[in-house]
Amino acid sequence: MATIKDVARKTGLSLATISKYLNGGHVLEENRQAIEAAINNLGYSVNRMARGLKTSRSMTVGVLIPDLENAFITSIVSNLENILLQAGYSTLICDYKHNPVIEHEKLAFLAARSIDGLVMMPLNGCPDDLRTLQMRHVPVVLLDRPVRGLTCDAVLVKNRQAAFGAADLLLTAGHRRIGFIGGPTGIYTADERLEGYLAAHQAHDLTADRQLIRQGQYDAESGYQLTVELLSAADPPTALFATNNEMTFGAVLAMHTLGIHIPEDLSVIGFDNQMLATVHQPVLSTVLQPLRQIGETAAELLLRRMRGCLDDYPAVHQLDTIWLPGASVKNLQS
Amino acid sequence: MATIKDVARKTGLSLATISKYLNGGHVLEENRQAIEAAINNLGYSVNRMARGLKTSRSMTVGVLIPDLENAFITSIVSNLENILLQAGYSTLICDYKHNPVIEHEKLAFLAARSIDGLVMMPLNGCPDDLRTLQMRHVPVVLLDRPVRGLTCDAVLVKNRQAAFGAADLLLTAGHRRIGFIGGPTGIYTADERLEGYLAAHQAHDLTADRQLIRQGQYDAESGYQLTVELLSAADPPTALFATNNEMTFGAVLAMHTLGIHIPEDLSVIGFDNQMLATVHQPVLSTVLQPLRQIGETAAELLLRRMRGCLDDYPAVHQLDTIWLPGASVKNLQS
DNA sequence: GATTTAGAGCGAAACGTTTCGCGACAGACG
DNA sequence: CGTCTGTCGCGAAACGTTTCGCTCTAAATC
Numbered sequence: 191m192a193t194i195k196d197v198a199r200k201t202g203l204s205l206a207t208i209s210k211y212l213n214g215g216h217v218l219e220e221n222r223q224a225i226e227a228a229i230n231n232l233g234y235s236v237n238r239m240a241r242g243l244k245t246s247r248s249m250t251v252g253v254l255i256p257d258l259e260n261a262f263i264t265s266i267v268s269n270l271e272n273i274l275l276q277a278g279y280s281t282l283i284c285d286y287k288h289n290p291v292i293e294h295e296k297l298a299f300l301a302a303r304s305i306d307g308l309v310m311m312p313l314n315g316c317p318d319d320l321r322t323l324q325m326r327h328v329p330v331v332l333l334d335r336p337v338r339g340l341t342c343d344a345v346l347v348k349n350r351q352a353a354f355g356a357a358d359l360l361l362t363a364g365h366r367r368i369g370f371i372g373g374p375t376g377i378y379t380a381d382e383r384l385e386g387y388l389a390a391h392q393a394h395d396l397t398a399d400r401q402l403i404r405q406g407q408y409d410a411e412s413g414y415q416l417t418v419e420l421l422s423a424a425d426p427p428t429a430l431f432a433t434n435n436e437m438t439f440g441a442v443l444a445m446h447t448l449g450i451h452i453p454e455d456l457s458v459i460g461f462d463n464q465m466l467a468t469v470h471q472p473v474l475s476t477v478l479q480p481l482r483q484i485g486e487t488a489a490e491l492l493l494r495r496m497r498g499c500l501d502d503y504p505a506v507h508q509l510d511t512i513w514l515p516g517a518s519v520k521n522l523q524s
Numbered sequence: 525m526a527t528i529k530d531v532a533r534k535t536g537l538s539l540a541t542i543s544k545y546l547n548g549g550h551v552l553e554e555n556r557q558a559i560e561a562a563i564n565n566l567g568y569s570v571n572r573m574a575r576g577l578k579t580s581r582s583m584t585v586g587v588l589i590p591d592l593e594n595a596f597i598t599s600i601v602s603n604l605e606n607i608l609l610q611a612g613y614s615t616l617i618c619d620y621k622h623n624p625v626i627e628h629e630k631l632a633f634l635a636a637r638s639i640d641g642l643v644m645m646p647l648n649g650c651p652d653d654l655r656t657l658q659m660r661h662v663p664v665v666l667l668d669r670p671v672r673g674l675t676c677d678a679v680l681v682k683n684r685q686a687a688f689g690a691a692d693l694l695l696t697a698g699h700r701r702i703g704f705i706g707g708p709t710g711i712y713t714a715d716e717r718l719e720g721y722l723a724a725h726q727a728h729d730l731t732a733d734r735q736l737i738r739q740g741q742y743d744a745e746s747g748y749q750l751t752v753e754l755l756s757a758a759d760p761p762t763a764l765f766a767t768n769n770e771m772t773f774g775a776v777l778a779m780h781t782l783g784i785h786i787p788e789d790l791s792v793i794g795f796d797n798q799m800l801a802t803v804h805q806p807v808l809s810t811v812l813q814p815l816r817q818i819g820e821t822a823a824e825l826l827l828r829r830m831r832g833c834l835d836d837y838p839a840v841h842q843l844d845t846i847w848l849p850g851a852s853v854k855n856l857q858s
Numbered sequence: 859g860a861t862t863t864a865g866a867g868c869g870a871a872a873c874g875t876t877t878c879g880c881g882a883c884a885g886a887c888g
Numbered sequence: 889c890g891t892c893t894g895t896c897g898c899g900a901a902a903c904g905t906t907t908c909g910c911t912c913t914a915a916a917t918c
Contacts, residue, residue, distance in 0.1 A: 206906085206907080
């Protein structure tokens with residue numbers, strides 16, 4: 191491998207000059223050409239480890255997500271990666287498989303790789319590790335949910351408003367018994383979405399039947415299970431709101447198994463699962479998160495922070511969700 | 525940040541000894557304890573860039589894939605990442621969005637990051653860049669398809685056999701007009717799968733009607749389009765075989781739009797799209813690739829190569845596909 | 859024509875490791 | 889007691905950059 195020394199020798203210039211050129215400094219036109227020729231000739235490319243050693247920047251950002259097999263998440267990551275790459279950063283992607291132990295391990299792993307920044311979709315969030323990172327001036331941007339007790343930049347969506355909208359739509363269509371399939375209490379998005387659901391009832395001067403509110407894990411298994419429970423109860427709902435990607439999948443699976451027709455037997459609103467929503471017959475009315483925008487916002491925020499700009503710290507961006515109109519809601523009024 | 529020097533100072537030992545300890549060498553029990561105490565005390569962790577500079581190994585592998593939003597692919601990557609991480613490697617994941625220009629760019633980007641190994645699911649494959657990498661003794665493992673004119677390790681599946689099996693199943697069920705929705709000629713997997721389809725016809729002493737064989741891009745758009753064409757033709761097929769993840773999605777979407785019932789109006793076999801297959805009603809009979817196994821095989825092969833073992837080079841692993849039995853094929857015999 | 863100023867290049871010292879060859883020492887052996 | 893052998897630690901030289909402060913030259917200014 192050619193080094194900067196070889197380029198210096200070949201051009202008759204000094205190391206310092208080559209380095210200056212490489213870092214965008216001004217050199218004489220004549221020398222510029224000589225340097226470029228030598229670089230091509232030798233096939234030189236800068237050794238990022240040597241550079242990193244000197245500058246103590248790795249030009250690498252860590253991305254820690256719960257799941258790499260979830261299109262909803264990877265779509266965000268893909269965006270993120272592209273923007274960061276354009277700025278010269280590479281992206282170290284890790285998933286922790288929804289497991290807090292792995293989450294902690296991989297966070298430690300990333301921290302040990304001397305990353306210049308971190309984007310994380312937290313489960314527990316490991317506030318202590320994150321704080322340590324922040325003390326080292328490694329900026330952190332959270333996705334999807336904040337971490338309790340940690341001051342940090344974050345990119346979220348308006349969960350409460352989205353859930354309010356979905357429930358309101360069902361109520362307005364005349365539904366009075368709306369099943370709610372949600373994540374565990376204590377999880378930020380789960381709490382927010384439930385609150386939105388409840389608030390919509392209040393806005394219609396109604397009180398939701400607590401029996402209709404079912405909470406489990408944010409996974410397909412739970413979605414399936416809770417749907418079965420809800421629908422086999424004494425007084426089943428006429429509509430169902432599944433409040434995350436996996437649970438929507440599980441819920442639809444359960445309805446298929448039970449032979450329930452949408453929307454004749456049951457009106458349904460899903461969350462996030464765009465591919466399922468569009469392939470479903472009829473198309474599933476769904477709350478979608480603005481994946482592209484989440485990725486972009488997070489990337490740009492992180493880049494700003496890595497450039498040292500702390501103007502609006504801590505910034506918490508709350509993005510609007512997108513409504514995918516389908517045909518899975520039956521109007522009971524008509 | 526504490527350095528090895530600080531540890532040396534604190535313990536009264538020399539740099540060389542600390543380094544030896546860090547790299548698993550033997551030191552006196554007494555010193556070992558002192559070193560460990562000092563490390564904890566100082567919060568020392570090795571600077572990977574300095575280490576990399578000396579050893580000229582980055583302990584990083586590149587992963588280049590066509591698409592990060594495709595669960596079929598990311599599932600492989602997730603596996604890969606986990607195994608590599610256990611061996612101490614981090615994973616630089618890039619996607620090229622099915623675009624040969626980006627493919628080339630990102631490959632160049634990865635190559636410039638001094639990766640220790642590369643796993644790639646190629647489109648064009650950029651044989652020249654890959655060869656350059658190989659000359660630098662950076663092992664490369666290809667996924668899904670080989671690259672024309674390049675000697676290289678690869679992990680593939682038995683495409684021909686899988687397509688043969690699917691077509692054979694339909695033929696055995698009495699179907700004589702089987703639509704084939706495939707990728708473009710020249711793409712390895714597309715060619716192999718088509719050959720399997722044709723071979724199955726031959727095995728039944730039949731010749732496939734060329735009108736039933738439609739080729740497009742490996743995307744949902746094409747799958748949709750070709751399905752519409754096939755079904756609106758004069759003499760439509762009684763069965764359909766969609767031969768990749770996205771095309772299966774597109775095909776199902778088209779059938780829904782056309783109001784076609786599966787399997788009453790049309791028998792269908794899909795490919796790869798497990799989530800669609802299981803959520804579909806009825807469950808879609810589908811050819812699945814062994815994602816976990818592909819990831820593992822590729823990771824282990826790459827690790828072996830990075831350890832310098834070239835015993836079986838070039839190794840081309842051909843894995844068996846998995847048959848997901850569904851209820852989307854109607855038996856015409858009965 | 860003398861003095862200032864800006865531009866360009868240079869030398870050398872870091873950055874935090876690994877590694878090679880050597881020396882010190884202790885115990886085993888004849 | 890002298891020699892040999894094996895273990896453990898040490899000093900110093902790299903690895904390929906960046907960067908600071910300096911010098912040199914030529915143009916600009918008075």
